[in-house]
Amino acid sequence: MLSLYNTLTGKKELFQSLQPKHVRMYVCGVTVYDYCHIGHARSALVFDVLRRYLEFSGYQVEFVKNFTDVDDKIIKRANERGVSCETITAEFIEAYYQDMGKLGVRRATHEPKATEHMAEIIALVGTLIQKGLAYPVAGDVYFQVEKYRDYGRLSKRKLEDLQAGARVDVDERKRHPMDFALWKSSKPGEPSWESLWGPGRPGWHIECSAMAMRHLGETFDIHGGGMDLIFPHHENEIAQSCGATGKEFARYWIHNGFVQINQEKMSKSLGNFFTIREIFEKSEWPEDITGEMLRYFLLATQYRGPLDFSDRAIKEAKQALDGFYDLFQRLHEVGDRAAGESELASGIDRAQEAFRQAMDDDVNTPMALATLQKLRSDVNKFLEQGLSPEKRKLARTAFRSLGAVLGLFQLETWQFKLAPGVLSGRDGSQAVLADHDIESKLVERNEARKQKDFKKADEIRHFLAARGIVIEDKPDGTSRWKR
Protein backbone atom coordinates (compact mmCIF):
# COMPACT_ATOMS: atom_id res chain seq x y z
CA MET A 1 0.00 0.00 0.00
CA LEU A 2 1.22 3.42 -0.94
CA SER A 3 1.67 5.97 1.77
CA LEU A 4 2.34 9.63 1.12
CA TYR A 5 3.53 12.48 3.27
CA ASN A 6 0.62 14.88 3.51
CA THR A 7 1.55 18.50 4.21
CA LEU A 8 -1.92 19.04 5.59
CA THR A 9 -1.41 16.62 8.48
CA GLY A 10 2.37 16.65 8.61
CA LYS A 11 2.47 12.87 8.53
CA LYS A 12 2.83 9.96 6.20
CA GLU A 13 -0.60 8.57 5.52
CA LEU A 14 -1.90 5.52 3.76
CA PHE A 15 -3.14 6.63 0.39
CA GLN A 16 -6.77 5.84 -0.30
CA SER A 17 -8.39 7.16 -3.42
CA LEU A 18 -11.91 8.55 -3.35
CA GLN A 19 -12.97 6.16 -6.07
CA PRO A 20 -11.56 2.66 -6.19
CA LYS A 21 -8.68 2.29 -8.63
CA HIS A 22 -9.10 5.84 -9.83
CA VAL A 23 -7.00 8.83 -8.83
CA ARG A 24 -7.57 12.46 -9.60
CA MET A 25 -4.58 14.73 -9.13
CA TYR A 26 -3.81 18.36 -9.79
CA VAL A 27 -0.35 19.84 -9.95
CA CYS A 28 0.50 23.51 -10.23
CA GLY A 29 2.32 24.01 -13.47
CA VAL A 30 4.40 26.98 -14.51
CA THR A 31 3.83 30.61 -15.34
CA VAL A 32 4.87 30.80 -18.95
CA TYR A 33 7.04 33.89 -19.23
CA ASP A 34 10.50 32.32 -19.26
CA TYR A 35 12.37 29.06 -19.74
CA CYS A 36 12.05 26.37 -17.10
CA HIS A 37 14.92 25.76 -14.70
CA ILE A 38 15.98 22.56 -12.92
CA GLY A 39 13.64 23.32 -10.07
CA HIS A 40 10.71 23.17 -12.45
CA ALA A 41 12.19 19.99 -13.84
CA ARG A 42 12.32 18.42 -10.40
CA SER A 43 8.76 19.28 -9.61
CA ALA A 44 7.48 18.05 -12.96
CA LEU A 45 9.49 14.88 -12.59
CA VAL A 46 8.37 14.11 -9.05
CA PHE A 47 4.73 14.19 -10.04
CA ASP A 48 5.41 12.44 -13.32
CA VAL A 49 6.89 9.58 -11.32
CA LEU A 50 4.06 9.60 -8.78
CA ARG A 51 1.62 9.39 -11.67
CA ARG A 52 3.56 6.57 -13.31
CA TYR A 53 3.75 4.66 -10.06
CA LEU A 54 0.03 5.03 -9.42
CA GLU A 55 -0.61 3.65 -12.88
CA PHE A 56 1.89 0.87 -12.27
CA SER A 57 -0.06 0.06 -9.12
CA GLY A 58 -3.24 -0.37 -11.11
CA TYR A 59 -4.86 3.04 -10.78
CA GLN A 60 -6.35 4.97 -13.60
CA VAL A 61 -4.95 8.45 -13.13
CA GLU A 62 -6.63 11.64 -14.20
CA PHE A 63 -3.83 14.15 -14.04
CA VAL A 64 -4.31 17.88 -14.47
CA LYS A 65 -1.41 20.31 -14.76
CA ASN A 66 -2.10 23.91 -15.62
CA PHE A 67 -0.32 26.69 -17.44
CA THR A 68 -0.63 30.11 -15.87
CA ASP A 69 -0.92 32.35 -18.89
CA VAL A 70 -2.24 35.60 -17.37
CA ASP A 71 0.11 37.25 -14.96
CA ASP A 72 2.05 40.41 -14.18
CA LYS A 73 5.35 38.90 -15.25
CA ILE A 74 3.93 37.88 -18.60
CA ILE A 75 2.59 41.37 -19.17
CA LYS A 76 5.93 42.85 -18.23
CA ARG A 77 7.82 40.53 -20.57
CA ALA A 78 5.41 41.29 -23.41
CA ASN A 79 5.84 45.02 -22.92
CA GLU A 80 9.61 44.70 -22.84
CA ARG A 81 9.56 42.92 -26.14
CA GLY A 82 6.76 44.94 -27.65
CA VAL A 83 4.70 41.87 -28.44
CA SER A 84 1.39 40.49 -27.23
CA CYS A 85 1.01 38.31 -24.17
CA GLU A 86 -0.17 35.48 -26.39
CA THR A 87 3.11 35.61 -28.28
CA ILE A 88 5.02 35.22 -25.03
CA THR A 89 2.88 32.46 -23.59
CA ALA A 90 2.82 30.49 -26.85
CA GLU A 91 6.60 30.69 -27.09
CA PHE A 92 7.22 29.45 -23.57
CA ILE A 93 4.57 26.77 -23.63
CA GLU A 94 6.33 25.40 -26.68
CA ALA A 95 9.68 25.65 -24.87
CA TYR A 96 8.16 23.89 -21.89
CA TYR A 97 7.11 20.95 -24.03
CA GLN A 98 10.54 20.76 -25.64
CA ASP A 99 12.41 20.80 -22.34
CA MET A 100 10.10 18.47 -20.47
CA GLY A 101 9.97 16.23 -23.50
CA LYS A 102 13.71 15.75 -23.35
CA LEU A 103 13.35 14.85 -19.71
CA GLY A 104 10.75 12.28 -20.60
CA VAL A 105 8.00 13.98 -18.60
CA ARG A 106 4.72 12.68 -19.91
CA ARG A 107 1.92 15.06 -20.72
CA ALA A 108 -0.89 15.33 -18.25
CA THR A 109 -4.41 14.18 -19.03
CA HIS A 110 -5.53 17.80 -19.14
CA GLU A 111 -3.30 20.85 -19.38
CA PRO A 112 -5.68 23.76 -18.96
CA LYS A 113 -4.83 27.42 -19.36
CA ALA A 114 -6.19 30.18 -17.16
CA THR A 115 -7.27 32.25 -20.14
CA GLU A 116 -9.53 29.44 -21.28
CA HIS A 117 -11.39 29.27 -17.98
CA MET A 118 -12.56 32.83 -17.46
CA ALA A 119 -16.20 31.84 -17.16
CA GLU A 120 -15.42 29.41 -14.34
CA ILE A 121 -13.12 31.89 -12.63
CA ILE A 122 -15.63 34.71 -12.76
CA ALA A 123 -18.39 32.43 -11.52
CA LEU A 124 -16.23 31.31 -8.61
CA VAL A 125 -15.43 34.89 -7.63
CA GLY A 126 -19.15 35.64 -7.77
CA THR A 127 -19.93 32.73 -5.47
CA LEU A 128 -17.36 33.91 -2.94
CA ILE A 129 -18.86 37.39 -2.88
CA GLN A 130 -22.35 35.96 -2.45
CA LYS A 131 -21.15 33.86 0.45
CA GLY A 132 -19.69 36.93 2.12
CA LEU A 133 -16.12 35.65 1.83
CA ALA A 134 -15.03 38.25 -0.69
CA TYR A 135 -15.66 41.91 -1.37
CA PRO A 136 -15.26 44.15 -4.39
CA VAL A 137 -13.41 47.44 -4.16
CA ALA A 138 -13.28 49.74 -7.14
CA GLY A 139 -13.00 47.04 -9.78
CA ASP A 140 -10.87 44.70 -7.68
CA VAL A 141 -12.17 41.79 -5.65
CA TYR A 142 -10.46 40.57 -2.49
CA PHE A 143 -10.83 37.42 -0.49
CA GLN A 144 -11.44 38.24 3.15
CA VAL A 145 -9.23 35.88 5.10
CA GLU A 146 -10.82 36.58 8.48
CA LYS A 147 -14.10 35.20 7.19
CA TYR A 148 -12.58 31.83 6.52
CA ARG A 149 -12.19 29.93 9.77
CA ASP A 150 -9.49 27.50 8.76
CA TYR A 151 -7.17 29.99 7.11
CA GLY A 152 -3.62 28.84 7.86
CA ARG A 153 -4.48 25.16 8.21
CA LEU A 154 -2.12 23.98 5.49
CA SER A 155 0.85 26.21 6.26
CA LYS A 156 0.24 26.07 10.02
CA ARG A 157 0.31 29.78 10.39
CA LYS A 158 -1.88 32.02 12.44
CA LEU A 159 -3.29 35.16 10.98
CA GLU A 160 -1.75 37.18 13.81
CA ASP A 161 1.70 35.77 13.11
CA LEU A 162 1.42 36.58 9.46
CA GLN A 163 0.39 40.10 10.24
CA ALA A 164 3.33 40.62 12.55
CA GLY A 165 5.80 39.58 9.91
CA ALA A 166 4.16 41.27 6.98
CA ARG A 167 6.84 42.88 4.88
CA VAL A 168 4.57 44.43 2.34
CA ASP A 169 2.98 47.80 2.32
CA VAL A 170 -0.56 47.43 3.44
CA ASP A 171 -3.11 48.31 0.83
CA GLU A 172 -5.54 50.74 2.44
CA ARG A 173 -8.48 49.28 0.64
CA LYS A 174 -8.02 45.81 2.12
CA ARG A 175 -9.96 44.93 5.24
CA HIS A 176 -7.10 42.76 6.47
CA PRO A 177 -3.49 42.95 5.31
CA MET A 178 -3.54 39.31 4.27
CA ASP A 179 -6.62 39.63 2.08
CA PHE A 180 -5.61 38.64 -1.42
CA ALA A 181 -6.84 39.54 -4.87
CA LEU A 182 -9.30 37.28 -6.63
CA TRP A 183 -9.84 39.75 -9.44
CA LYS A 184 -7.71 42.68 -10.54
CA SER A 185 -9.03 45.54 -12.59
CA SER A 186 -6.87 45.93 -15.64
CA LYS A 187 -5.04 48.99 -16.79
CA PRO A 188 -5.27 50.06 -20.42
CA GLY A 189 -3.29 47.78 -22.68
CA GLU A 190 -3.41 44.85 -20.28
CA PRO A 191 -5.31 41.68 -21.06
CA SER A 192 -8.80 41.98 -19.69
CA TRP A 193 -12.10 40.20 -19.47
CA GLU A 194 -15.55 41.62 -18.79
CA SER A 195 -16.99 40.90 -15.38
CA LEU A 196 -19.63 42.17 -12.98
CA TRP A 197 -16.90 44.21 -11.32
CA GLY A 198 -15.66 45.73 -14.53
CA PRO A 199 -12.96 44.69 -16.96
CA GLY A 200 -10.11 42.86 -15.34
CA ARG A 201 -8.12 39.67 -14.96
CA PRO A 202 -7.94 36.94 -12.34
CA GLY A 203 -5.59 36.93 -9.36
CA TRP A 204 -3.04 34.18 -9.28
CA HIS A 205 -4.66 31.73 -6.89
CA ILE A 206 -8.20 31.64 -8.19
CA GLU A 207 -7.34 30.06 -11.52
CA CYS A 208 -6.09 26.86 -9.90
CA SER A 209 -9.22 26.52 -7.82
CA ALA A 210 -11.41 27.07 -10.86
CA MET A 211 -9.49 24.73 -13.15
CA ALA A 212 -9.10 21.98 -10.59
CA MET A 213 -12.80 22.01 -9.85
CA ARG A 214 -13.71 22.21 -13.52
CA HIS A 215 -11.63 19.19 -14.49
CA LEU A 216 -11.58 17.10 -11.33
CA GLY A 217 -14.66 18.08 -9.36
CA GLU A 218 -14.99 19.88 -6.06
CA THR A 219 -13.11 17.23 -4.11
CA PHE A 220 -10.25 15.20 -5.50
CA ASP A 221 -7.34 13.09 -4.32
CA ILE A 222 -3.96 14.72 -4.72
CA HIS A 223 -2.76 18.29 -5.10
CA GLY A 224 0.91 18.95 -5.60
CA GLY A 225 3.55 21.55 -6.25
CA GLY A 226 6.82 22.96 -4.95
CA MET A 227 7.30 23.70 -1.25
CA ASP A 228 7.22 27.40 -1.90
CA LEU A 229 3.62 27.13 -3.00
CA ILE A 230 2.42 26.01 0.42
CA PHE A 231 2.07 29.61 1.40
CA PRO A 232 0.38 31.59 0.16
CA HIS A 233 -0.70 29.87 -3.04
CA HIS A 234 -2.07 26.58 -1.77
CA GLU A 235 -3.34 28.07 1.46
CA ASN A 236 -5.34 30.51 -0.61
CA GLU A 237 -6.56 27.84 -2.98
CA ILE A 238 -7.97 25.94 -0.04
CA ALA A 239 -9.62 29.04 1.36
CA GLN A 240 -11.26 29.88 -1.95
CA SER A 241 -12.30 26.38 -2.86
CA CYS A 242 -13.54 25.18 0.48
CA GLY A 243 -15.08 28.57 1.09
CA ALA A 244 -17.04 28.35 -2.11
CA THR A 245 -18.15 24.73 -1.93
CA GLY A 246 -18.20 24.02 1.78
CA LYS A 247 -16.51 20.75 0.91
CA GLU A 248 -13.06 19.39 1.23
CA PHE A 249 -10.84 20.40 -1.70
CA ALA A 250 -7.81 18.12 -2.14
CA ARG A 251 -7.21 15.30 0.33
CA TYR A 252 -3.47 14.80 -0.01
CA TRP A 253 -1.16 17.79 -0.38
CA ILE A 254 2.22 16.81 -1.71
CA HIS A 255 5.17 19.21 -1.94
CA ASN A 256 8.60 18.70 -3.39
CA GLY A 257 11.82 20.20 -2.01
CA PHE A 258 14.07 22.66 -3.77
CA VAL A 259 16.97 22.26 -6.06
CA GLN A 260 19.88 24.15 -4.61
CA ILE A 261 23.23 25.33 -5.81
CA ASN A 262 25.91 25.15 -3.13
CA GLN A 263 23.32 24.70 -0.40
CA GLU A 264 21.35 27.72 -1.48
CA LYS A 265 18.06 27.99 -3.26
CA MET A 266 18.48 28.79 -6.90
CA SER A 267 17.34 32.26 -7.70
CA LYS A 268 17.90 34.84 -10.32
CA SER A 269 19.07 37.43 -7.84
CA LEU A 270 21.85 35.12 -6.65
CA GLY A 271 22.77 34.36 -10.22
CA ASN A 272 22.92 30.65 -9.52
CA PHE A 273 20.26 29.74 -11.99
CA PHE A 274 20.24 26.96 -14.54
CA THR A 275 17.55 26.49 -17.12
CA ILE A 276 16.89 23.04 -18.45
CA ARG A 277 18.03 23.96 -21.92
CA GLU A 278 21.18 25.54 -20.58
CA ILE A 279 22.08 22.28 -18.97
CA PHE A 280 21.46 20.37 -22.16
CA GLU A 281 23.23 22.83 -24.39
CA LYS A 282 25.94 24.45 -22.38
CA SER A 283 29.38 23.70 -23.70
CA GLU A 284 31.15 24.45 -20.45
CA TRP A 285 29.96 21.10 -19.18
CA PRO A 286 32.61 18.44 -19.65
CA GLU A 287 30.13 15.95 -21.06
CA ASP A 288 26.88 16.10 -22.86
CA ILE A 289 23.96 15.61 -20.57
CA THR A 290 20.98 13.53 -21.56
CA GLY A 291 17.44 13.62 -20.28
CA GLU A 292 17.92 10.23 -18.73
CA MET A 293 20.99 11.40 -16.83
CA LEU A 294 19.15 14.40 -15.49
CA ARG A 295 16.27 12.16 -14.55
CA TYR A 296 18.48 9.74 -12.69
CA PHE A 297 20.14 12.61 -10.87
CA LEU A 298 16.83 14.15 -9.84
CA LEU A 299 15.45 10.83 -8.62
CA ALA A 300 18.53 9.93 -6.62
CA THR A 301 17.29 12.08 -3.74
CA GLN A 302 13.96 11.70 -1.96
CA TYR A 303 11.52 14.23 -3.36
CA ARG A 304 10.91 16.15 -0.13
CA GLY A 305 14.52 16.85 0.70
CA PRO A 306 16.76 19.52 -0.73
CA LEU A 307 18.85 18.50 -3.71
CA ASP A 308 22.14 20.08 -4.59
CA PHE A 309 22.79 20.44 -8.28
CA SER A 310 26.38 19.95 -9.30
CA ASP A 311 28.56 18.74 -12.07
CA ARG A 312 29.73 15.95 -9.86
CA ALA A 313 26.22 14.74 -9.08
CA ILE A 314 25.38 14.64 -12.78
CA LYS A 315 28.52 12.66 -13.41
CA GLU A 316 27.52 10.13 -10.82
CA ALA A 317 24.17 9.75 -12.52
CA LYS A 318 25.92 9.14 -15.81
CA GLN A 319 28.20 6.54 -14.27
CA ALA A 320 25.26 4.76 -12.75
CA LEU A 321 23.45 4.66 -16.09
CA ASP A 322 26.61 3.47 -17.83
CA GLY A 323 26.67 0.57 -15.44
CA PHE A 324 23.10 -0.39 -16.25
CA TYR A 325 23.49 -0.04 -19.98
CA ASP A 326 26.75 -2.00 -19.92
CA LEU A 327 24.79 -4.80 -18.34
CA PHE A 328 21.99 -4.49 -20.90
CA GLN A 329 24.54 -4.79 -23.65
CA ARG A 330 25.96 -7.95 -22.12
CA LEU A 331 22.44 -9.31 -21.80
CA HIS A 332 22.03 -8.76 -25.52
CA GLU A 333 25.00 -10.86 -26.39
CA VAL A 334 24.51 -14.54 -27.08
CA GLY A 335 24.60 -16.90 -24.17
CA ASP A 336 24.38 -20.64 -23.97
CA ARG A 337 25.63 -22.01 -20.70
CA ALA A 338 23.03 -22.06 -18.00
CA ALA A 339 24.14 -22.17 -14.41
CA GLY A 340 22.34 -19.62 -12.24
CA GLU A 341 19.02 -19.92 -14.01
CA SER A 342 16.51 -20.51 -11.25
CA GLU A 343 18.17 -18.06 -8.89
CA LEU A 344 17.74 -15.34 -11.48
CA ALA A 345 13.97 -15.61 -11.52
CA SER A 346 13.67 -15.45 -7.76
CA GLY A 347 16.19 -12.62 -7.65
CA ILE A 348 14.01 -10.66 -10.02
CA ASP A 349 10.95 -11.39 -7.93
CA ARG A 350 12.67 -10.14 -4.82
CA ALA A 351 13.84 -7.03 -6.61
CA GLN A 352 10.35 -6.25 -7.83
CA GLU A 353 8.96 -6.64 -4.34
CA ALA A 354 11.68 -4.46 -2.85
CA PHE A 355 11.10 -1.88 -5.54
CA ARG A 356 7.40 -1.73 -4.73
CA GLN A 357 8.09 -1.40 -1.04
CA ALA A 358 10.44 1.49 -1.68
CA MET A 359 7.99 3.31 -3.90
CA ASP A 360 5.11 2.60 -1.53
CA ASP A 361 7.03 4.40 1.18
CA ASP A 362 6.32 7.95 0.10
CA VAL A 363 7.83 7.43 -3.35
CA ASN A 364 11.30 6.65 -2.07
CA THR A 365 13.08 6.77 -5.42
CA PRO A 366 16.63 6.60 -3.99
CA MET A 367 15.67 3.38 -2.25
CA ALA A 368 14.02 2.14 -5.44
CA LEU A 369 17.19 2.89 -7.38
CA ALA A 370 19.18 1.00 -4.76
CA THR A 371 17.02 -2.08 -5.36
CA LEU A 372 17.73 -1.77 -9.07
CA GLN A 373 21.44 -1.44 -8.36
CA LYS A 374 21.25 -4.55 -6.27
CA LEU A 375 19.54 -6.38 -9.12
CA ARG A 376 22.16 -5.12 -11.53
CA SER A 377 24.86 -6.56 -9.36
CA ASP A 378 22.99 -9.88 -8.99
CA VAL A 379 22.38 -10.24 -12.71
CA ASN A 380 26.03 -9.52 -13.41
CA LYS A 381 26.93 -12.36 -11.08
CA PHE A 382 24.55 -14.74 -12.80
CA LEU A 383 26.00 -13.66 -16.09
CA GLU A 384 29.42 -14.75 -14.87
CA GLN A 385 28.00 -18.21 -14.45
CA GLY A 386 26.25 -18.17 -17.79
CA LEU A 387 22.66 -17.39 -18.72
CA SER A 388 20.47 -18.69 -21.51
CA PRO A 389 18.99 -16.26 -24.04
CA GLU A 390 15.55 -16.63 -22.45
CA LYS A 391 16.85 -15.68 -19.03
CA ARG A 392 18.76 -12.77 -20.46
CA LYS A 393 15.60 -11.50 -22.01
CA LEU A 394 13.73 -12.00 -18.74
CA ALA A 395 16.30 -9.88 -16.93
CA ARG A 396 16.23 -7.11 -19.51
CA THR A 397 12.44 -7.06 -19.39
CA ALA A 398 12.48 -6.70 -15.62
CA PHE A 399 14.74 -3.65 -15.85
CA ARG A 400 12.60 -2.22 -18.56
CA SER A 401 9.32 -2.57 -16.70
CA LEU A 402 10.59 -1.34 -13.34
CA GLY A 403 12.61 1.36 -15.05
CA ALA A 404 9.51 2.59 -16.83
CA VAL A 405 8.09 3.68 -13.49
CA LEU A 406 11.04 6.02 -13.10
CA GLY A 407 11.29 6.77 -16.80
CA LEU A 408 14.66 5.03 -17.06
CA PHE A 409 16.18 2.15 -19.04
CA GLN A 410 13.83 2.46 -21.98
CA LEU A 411 16.52 2.99 -24.61
CA GLU A 412 18.18 0.32 -26.63
CA THR A 413 21.86 0.09 -25.87
CA TRP A 414 22.80 1.49 -29.25
CA GLN A 415 20.54 4.47 -28.61
CA PHE A 416 22.08 5.04 -25.23
CA LYS A 417 25.53 5.02 -26.76
CA LEU A 418 24.45 7.69 -29.17
CA ALA A 419 22.34 9.54 -26.67
CA PRO A 420 24.72 12.31 -25.59
CA GLY A 421 24.82 13.87 -29.02
CA VAL A 422 21.39 12.96 -30.21
CA LEU A 423 19.22 13.71 -27.24
CA SER A 424 20.90 16.90 -26.23
CA GLY A 425 20.38 18.38 -29.63
CA ARG A 426 24.07 18.91 -30.27
CA ASP A 427 25.57 17.45 -33.35
CA GLY A 428 29.07 17.29 -31.99
CA SER A 429 31.94 19.34 -33.33
CA GLN A 430 34.32 16.44 -33.78
CA ALA A 431 33.95 14.06 -36.71
CA VAL A 432 31.76 11.24 -35.53
CA LEU A 433 32.58 7.75 -36.68
CA ALA A 434 29.72 5.79 -38.12
CA ASP A 435 28.95 2.48 -36.49
CA HIS A 436 30.06 0.45 -39.49
CA ASP A 437 33.42 2.24 -39.56
CA ILE A 438 33.94 1.28 -35.96
CA GLU A 439 32.92 -2.29 -36.64
CA SER A 440 35.40 -2.63 -39.48
CA LYS A 441 38.16 -1.20 -37.30
CA LEU A 442 37.32 -3.80 -34.70
CA VAL A 443 37.52 -6.59 -37.25
CA GLU A 444 40.87 -5.27 -38.38
CA ARG A 445 42.10 -5.10 -34.81
CA ASN A 446 40.95 -8.55 -33.87
CA GLU A 447 42.65 -9.90 -36.97
CA ALA A 448 45.84 -8.25 -35.77
CA ARG A 449 45.39 -9.71 -32.31
CA LYS A 450 45.10 -13.17 -33.78
CA GLN A 451 48.40 -12.58 -35.55
CA LYS A 452 49.83 -11.39 -32.22
CA ASP A 453 50.45 -8.04 -33.87
CA PHE A 454 49.73 -6.16 -30.66
CA LYS A 455 51.41 -3.02 -31.88
CA LYS A 456 48.83 -2.66 -34.60
CA ALA A 457 46.01 -3.73 -32.26
CA ASP A 458 46.96 -1.00 -29.81
CA GLU A 459 47.20 1.57 -32.55
CA ILE A 460 43.63 0.86 -33.45
CA ARG A 461 42.59 1.02 -29.83
CA HIS A 462 44.21 4.43 -29.52
CA PHE A 463 42.78 5.59 -32.80
CA LEU A 464 39.26 4.82 -31.58
CA ALA A 465 39.94 6.07 -28.08
CA ALA A 466 40.91 9.42 -29.52
CA ARG A 467 37.45 9.54 -31.03
CA GLY A 468 35.71 8.65 -27.82
CA ILE A 469 35.24 4.97 -28.53
CA VAL A 470 36.09 2.49 -25.81
CA ILE A 471 36.83 -1.11 -26.71
CA GLU A 472 36.20 -3.99 -24.37
CA ASP A 473 37.59 -7.36 -25.34
CA LYS A 474 35.44 -10.36 -24.55
CA PRO A 475 36.82 -13.77 -23.55
CA ASP A 476 35.77 -15.30 -26.87
CA GLY A 477 38.17 -13.14 -28.84
CA THR A 478 35.59 -10.67 -30.10
CA SER A 479 35.11 -7.15 -28.78
CA ARG A 480 32.35 -4.77 -27.88
CA TRP A 481 32.57 -1.03 -28.07
CA LYS A 482 30.89 1.99 -26.62
CA ARG A 483 31.06 5.73 -27.00
Added chain:
RNA sequence: GGCGCCGUACCCAAGUGGUUAAGGGAGCAGUCUGCAAAACUGCGAUGCAGCGGUUCGACCCCGCUCGGCGCCUCCA
Protein backbone atom coordinates in the same frame (compact mmCIF):
# COMPACT_ATOMS: atom_id res chain seq x y z
C1' G B 1 9.21 38.08 15.44
C1' G B 2 6.19 33.57 13.52
C1' C B 3 6.20 28.74 10.84
C1' G B 4 9.19 24.77 8.96
C1' C B 5 13.35 21.82 7.12
C1' C B 6 18.28 19.81 7.23
C1' G B 7 23.21 18.01 9.64
C1' U B 8 24.54 9.72 8.53
C1' A B 9 31.70 7.26 6.10
C1' C B 10 36.33 10.94 1.43
C1' C B 11 31.65 12.45 -1.76
C1' C B 12 26.30 11.49 -2.91
C1' A B 13 22.40 9.13 -0.28
C1' A B 14 18.61 5.49 2.22
C1' G B 15 17.20 3.65 6.89
C1' U B 16 15.69 1.47 11.95
C1' G B 17 13.72 2.10 19.45
C1' G B 18 17.31 -3.66 20.32
C1' U B 19 20.26 -9.07 14.77
C1' U B 20 25.96 -7.14 10.30
C1' A B 21 23.51 1.41 9.88
C1' A B 22 21.01 0.06 2.42
C1' G B 23 22.88 1.47 -2.33
C1' G B 24 26.13 4.28 -5.57
C1' G B 25 30.74 7.00 -6.59
C1' A B 26 35.85 7.54 -5.31
C1' G B 27 40.06 4.79 -2.95
C1' C B 28 42.99 0.45 -1.75
C1' A B 29 44.00 -4.92 -2.45
C1' G B 30 42.93 -9.26 -5.48
C1' U B 31 40.70 -12.56 -9.73
C1' C B 32 40.55 -12.09 -14.94
C1' U B 33 43.49 -10.05 -18.99
C1' G B 34 48.85 -9.55 -24.70
C1' C B 35 47.43 -4.33 -23.20
C1' A B 36 43.02 -2.03 -21.52
C1' A B 37 38.18 -2.03 -19.90
C1' A B 38 34.10 -4.36 -17.94
C1' A B 39 32.63 -7.85 -14.44
C1' C B 40 33.55 -10.42 -9.97
C1' U B 41 35.91 -10.90 -4.74
C1' G B 42 37.75 -8.47 -0.38
C1' C B 43 38.73 -3.88 2.74
C1' G B 44 36.29 0.74 4.55
C1' A B 45 31.27 4.66 9.74
C1' U B 46 32.76 0.65 17.53
C1' G B 47 29.49 5.18 15.04
C1' C B 48 24.86 8.52 12.64
C1' A B 49 26.63 17.51 14.52
C1' G B 50 27.24 18.30 20.19
C1' C B 51 25.23 17.93 25.20
C1' G B 52 21.52 16.27 28.39
C1' G B 53 16.79 13.44 29.29
C1' U B 54 13.06 9.32 28.67
C1' U B 55 13.97 3.90 28.24
C1' C B 56 16.18 -2.50 30.22
C1' G B 57 18.10 -0.39 25.47
C1' A B 58 18.36 5.59 21.01
C1' C B 59 21.44 7.27 15.46
C1' C B 60 16.09 6.82 15.41
C1' C B 61 11.50 9.73 21.00
C1' C B 62 11.91 14.61 24.10
C1' G B 63 14.72 19.17 25.40
C1' C B 64 18.70 22.40 24.69
C1' U B 65 23.17 24.04 21.96
C1' C B 66 26.00 24.63 17.49
C1' G B 67 26.04 24.79 12.14
C1' G B 68 23.31 25.27 7.30
C1' C B 69 18.76 26.38 4.70
C1' G B 70 13.69 27.69 3.37
C1' C B 71 8.83 30.23 3.84
C1' C B 72 6.13 34.53 5.91
C1' U B 73 6.44 39.46 -1.18
C1' C B 74 6.53 36.66 -7.02
C1' C B 75 8.69 31.81 -6.98
C1' A B 76 8.79 24.52 -8.50
